[in-house]
Amino acid sequence: MPLKSSTDGVSTLYSSQLYNCWTRLSGYAPDPHKPLFPLTRADWIGYGFAAISLFIAAGGGIGGGGILVPLYILLLGFNTDTAVALSNITIVGGAISNFLFNVGRRHAYFDKPLIDWELILVMEPTTILGALLGGYLNKAIPNWLTTVLLAILLTMLTWKLTCRGFLTWRKETADAQQQCDSEAAQPLLQDGQRDPSAHSHEALNEAFRSNGMSHPIECKPSGRMSVGSVPFSLGSLGNEGAESPGVERSFRAGSHHRRVSLKERISARNSELENTRDSALPVLDTMDEQTTLRTTSAGAEQGSMQPNGQPKSAAGAPEKVSQLRDFGHEPQVPPLKLGILVFMFLCVVASDLGKEHTRCGTWQYWLVVFSILPVILGITFLVREHLVRQYEKRVAAGYEWTEGEVEWTPRNTIVYPLICSMAGLVAGLFGVGGGIVKGPLMLEMGVLPDVAAATSATMIIFTAASASVVYLSFGSIPMDYAVLTFLVGLTFTIIGQAACYWLMRALQRRSVVIFAMALLMVISMVIIYYEAVLSVISSAKEHRLAHFGGICR
Known part of the structure; x- marks a missing residue:
């Protein structure tokens, strides 16, 4: 035929x-x-x-x-x-x-x-x-x-x-610049060292280097950042903030639940770590040569974290980490x-x-x-x-x-x-x-x-x-x-x-x-x-x- x-x-x-x-x-x-x-x-x-x-x-x-x-x-x-x-x-x-x-x-x-x-x-x-x-x-x-x-x-x-x-490119650039500005505003201790309770990007870079990431954050005096200098899972948050005002919002019109941004989850975890001097990093796992964030906003909103960065139980209630983390x-x-x-x-x-x-x-x-x-x-x-x-x-x-x-x-x-x-x-x-x-x-x-x-x-x-x-x-x-x-x-x-x-x-x-x-x-x-x-x-x-x-x- x-x-x-x-x-x-x-x-x-x-x-x-x-x-x-x-x-x-x-x-x-x-x-x-x-x-x-x-x-x-x-x-x-x-x-x-x-x-x-x-x-x-x-x-x-x-x-x-x-x-x-x-x-x-x-x-x-x-x-x-x-x-x-x-x-x-x-x-x-x-x-x-x-x-x-x-x-x-x-x-x-x-x-x-x-x-x-x-x-x-x-x-x-x-x-x-x-x-x-x-x-x-x-x-x-x-x-x-x-x-x-x-x-x-x-x-x-x-x-x-x-x-x-x-x-999306501009959003990634803005996230990277914000990270640099946050680093520049960190207070110095009397010995000239940065406060470890602040959001230390050096510590973050160290974690990313251990995961195969070879490009640290570089905050330059002029306030400009070098392209591609921000860690992958912090600066490249995909489509967050880059949504189409018409189509994408209509897709999500039926949602009655608040959506937590990736950046918000990272920031919430880091803010909890300000109360501890021995823990400068969120709990991060390495997977697929990328940094995988496994966290919940529940522990962060309760204001209670264990020394290892995991959320504690609230008011004696059993932990829902297994339900809320990866489901x-x-x-x-x-x-x-x-x-x-x-x-x-x-x-x-x-x-x-x-x-x-x-x-x-x-x-x-x-x-x-x-x-x-x-x-x-x-x-x-x-x-x-x-x-x-x-x-x-x-x-x-x-x-x-x-x-x-x-x-x-x-x-x-x-x-x-x-x-x-x-x-x-x-x-x-x-x-x-x-x-x-x-x-x-x-x-x-x-x-x-x-x-x-x-x-x-x-x-x-x-x-x-x-x-x-x-x-x-x-x-x-x-x-x-x-x-x-x-x-x-x-x-x-x-x-x-x-x-x-x-x-x-x-x-x-x-x-x-x-x-x-x-x-x-x-x-x-x-x-x-x-x-x-x-x-x-x-x-x-x-x-x-x-x-x-x-x-x-």
Whole structure:
């Protein structure tokens, strides 16, 4: 079966036929594609640009399909369908690298994985439903219109993401400057030594050096600070204070609980230590080569701390430290949650394969299409029930949510999946990968940038793998190129991840992740505008500007 027929039920941006537009405008008639070896200059250039794209995409947790497909079309000479398939295989390799890089990392402030598995279980099912509807809208709306609308959407997302990056950068700078000003205002004792009860950044730096942090705070006479000189978990507080005034506040409108900022928790603990001269540091654990704060505001507000920094019991009441600190240790890869995700995507793959063996428009076809609906709705309901129960337990225990945590209230467990379904609709309508929509969406939900990148990259491994299975099942992909593209994705994504992680540690700024997302979206936006121009010109020449298609075509 030719690959074209196998992709009729799959929504992709490149159904707008960039390659066909280009060939019609240039008069170029392609020959059947050559084998991989011997490599030509076009192969070296194409894979060179692909490697650079993957290098940039790795840090932001965005797959990179918006760049890879045009590269494979214009530089390697593949037709649209083969380019989309090879792009998916490349992204699978990159997603595996991202997963291997992130799966062993822990959250910077809580005893749980960096990958937010609960967020994945909330976002993926409804995203699939939205993408299903968006895919059929994609087939009905003219190709040039979807491309133009996508260009406008990418412009808005890129602007929003860039503003958030600069806002987070300024917040990190302000936090670092405040730390320096606090140090400069510390009183000196008669012997010229600083009061150990003050918030000594030298002691903090010593703790960070023991954790592999090599950049101490430097307060200069001019009051200016050196970039990247503040400890990672004090100066880089993620999105705290950098929230979007419109969207993010509306996300949290249903919360009736006061949210404690990361900085506030650290300051509360340090203020309690002013009464002791033998304890100059909050209780810090090292985890994932980052400083992990494990504290509660309960002990700080009671004004009672043990010598080791742990909160004492109040009025003889039993301690709630085990309830308030981490609320249960979460393994790196929760088997049940992973099993649910694998089961769901196996059902998606089975549905996609089944559609190709039934005639479009028949009752058997629609039965196969909607067979996935009970699975997705059932998973969504079970996940919501679990999250609401966890929320009620935390409320009963007096848990206080911190910046960067998603508060799964009964309202939010309905609103967030609905928002994700709209994101899926956008992804299906415009044929873009989920990462380019979900990454910015998670940032708007208040998720820390590195958590959003790791979680988005993990979701991509499921979506790209399911699409690749469909493509490979029909045997129309050149396997020599498929193996090479997979290895390119695997190799350069892990290099890009390591480089972004090193840069984030060197600068002590999480905003680096946001800028990596924004850079990739800028590149994608330029390519999409180019495609939009070609699509409009081609449709105008063929008098197809007002042509609406059907689902079965």
